[in-house]
Amino acid sequence: MMVLLAVTAFAAADDFRGRMATVGPGEFHSVIPEGKKDAVIDIPVFQLDQRPVTNGEFLDFTNANPQWQRSNAVRLFVDASYLSHWETAIELGPDVDAEQPLINVSWFAATAYCEAHGARLPRWYEWEFAAAADKTHADARDDPLWRQQILNWYATPGSKALSLVGQRAENFYGIQDLHGLVWEWVADYNALLVADDNREQGGADKLKFCGAGAISMERKEDYAVLMRVAMLSSLEAAYTTQNLGFRCAADLSEGSQ
Amino acid sequence: MKARYVYAVVFVMAVSISASAYASELPETSIYHLQVELTDQHGTTQSLDTYRGHPVVLSMFYATCPYVCPVLISTIQRMERKLSADERAKLRVILVSVDPETDTPEVLSQVAAKHRIDLDRWQLARATPQDVRKIAAVLGVKYRKLPDGEFSHTSILTLVDADGVVRAHSAKIPGIDDSFFQAISGIMMPAYDQK
Numbered sequence: 001m002m003v004l005l006a007v008t009a010f011a012a013a014d015d016f017r018g019r020m021a022t023v024g025p026g027e028f029h030s031v032i033p034e035g036k037k038d039a040v041i042d043i044p045v046f047q048l049d050q051r052p053v054t055n056g057e058f059l060d061f062t063n064a065n066p067q068w069q070r071s072n073a074v075r076l077f078v079d080a081s082y083l084s085h086w087e088t089a090i091e092l093g094p095d096v097d098a099e100q101p102l103i104n105v106s107w108f109a110a111t112a113y114c115e116a117h118g119a120r121l122p123r124w125y126e127w128e129f130a131a132a133a134d135k136t137h138a139d140a141r142d143d144p145l146w147r148q149q150i151l152n153w154y155a156t157p158g159s160k161a162l163s164l165v166g167q168r169a170e171n172f173y174g175i176q177d178l179h180g181l182v183w184e185w186v187a188d189y190n191a192l193l194v195a196d197d198n199r200e201q202g203g204a205d206k207l208k209f210c211g212a213g214a215i216s217m218e219r220k221e222d223y224a225v226l227m228r229v230a231m232l233s234s235l236e237a238a239y240t241t242q243n244l245g246f247r248c249a250a251d252l253s254e255g256s257q
Numbered sequence: 258m259k260a261r262y263v264y265a266v267v268f269v270m271a272v273s274i275s276a277s278a279y280a281s282e283l284p285e286t287s288i289y290h291l292q293v294e295l296t297d298q299h300g301t302t303q304s305l306d307t308y309r310g311h312p313v314v315l316s317m318f319y320a321t322c323p324y325v326c327p328v329l330i331s332t333i334q335r336m337e338r339k340l341s342a343d344e345r346a347k348l349r350v351i352l353v354s355v356d357p358e359t360d361t362p363e364v365l366s367q368v369a370a371k372h373r374i375d376l377d378r379w380q381l382a383r384a385t386p387q388d389v390r391k392i393a394a395v396l397g398v399k400y401r402k403l404p405d406g407e408f409s410h411t412s413i414l415t416l417v418d419a420d421g422v423v424r425a426h427s428a429k430i431p432g433i434d435d436s437f438f439q440a441i442s443g444i445m446m447p448a449y450d451q452k
Binding site: 034035039074075076077107108111120187188190191192233236237 | 283285286287288290291387390391393394395397398399400401403404405
């Protein structure tokens with residue numbers, strides 16, 4: 001399917017690749033470790049868009065793939081507010097800047113966009129790994145000042161117009177806007193189950209989750225990131241919201257280097 | 258028979274995640290808008306709408322699951338036994354594996370044999386990891402792989418009608434969820450059949 005979709009990719013596919021940064025390989029402790037609390041997560045090398053996908057980029061996509069225009073996209077894949085901030089199905093209008101991050105986009109639409117570019121959505125661990133970096137450190141999460149900066153964003157009112165992408169400093173990998181602009185979809189948004197390890201306990205929960213749980217929240221001081229996990233796990237794939245966007249990722253071996 | 262003809266046309270046109278060319282043929286919320294490839298226990302590749310025209314119960318599982326998945330299968334079988342023979346003949350079941358790496362057609366075939374699954378009406382299937390995520394997204398199933406190779410997943414049954422529109426969900430296993438069962442038998446009513 002990815003191959004078929006890639007056929008519809010744009011001439012600009014190479015430029016798109018050029019805007020990805022290489023991240024990893026590495027290992028780290030996630031806020032939602034696998035298995036044991038202190039389990040180390042291995043991150044194979046991957047590529048991640050330097051910036052979130054913008055209105056302008058997504059408009060190019062919907063122009064080339066009209067089945068994803070808001071007037072055509074089927075309700076299975078998008079809810080009623082999909083791309084609702086654009087003036088029409090084919091124009092952004094005067095109030096929307098092409099360089100603002102795209103919002104009001106569903107997981108299905110975001111997935112289709114990335115696939116059309118021969119890419120995919122990042123997995124949660126990849127996103128979290130890349131987002132742990134500050135300007136100079138791959139993992140800045142133990143720096144209270146840096147954590148406070150991130151939290152300050154959550155404290156700013158959501159009613160202000162979104163700033164343009166690429167206005168903030170590049171992180172360790174040359175990636176921007178992982179924090180401070182919009183929430184972002186991940187490929188496995190529906191994998192972030194949060195439950196205590198209850199495989200030993202039996203009972204009703206054991207029936208709800210086959211091989212149940214084994215997920216717990218760790219690194220409680222990272223509550224900005226934990227808020228993301230909670231938010232993402234509450235979503236359905238057709239949902240769209242006015243502060244949720246995305247960026248794409250790719251395996252390094254898939255594309256040009 | 259018209260439905261079968263439409264299905265054949267649709268199959269040929271199934272080339273992208275949302276083949277809008279035939280979107281008008283299907284209700285907007287039909288899960289059959291999702292274009293994914295399922296490989297069944299015989300190794301045959303089909304699209305998600307392989308049973309279009311029938312009411313279908315869908316769920317997700319994995320073959321090496323020790324406890325819940327066998328219960329999931331037997332719950333559906335018990336529900337089937339409560340239907341009349343005519344009703345049962347109309348119903349179809351698709352179980353999609355969340356563990357495509359392990360669940361080859363051979364493994365799925367063994368599961369079918371072990372549980373005496375009626376393969377004229379049931380399909381055990383695998384898909385690429387990307388497609389499995391999409392199917393889970395459509396069915397509202399959450400799953401993740403655990404370090405010990407097992408999978409944590411929600412056991413949800415979904416009932417879709419002849420056009421792939423979701424009519425009921427059930428997270429109640431074991432035991433038969435009355436409202437889910439009512440939805441299945443409701444969908445079999447003659448009035449619905451003539452549609």
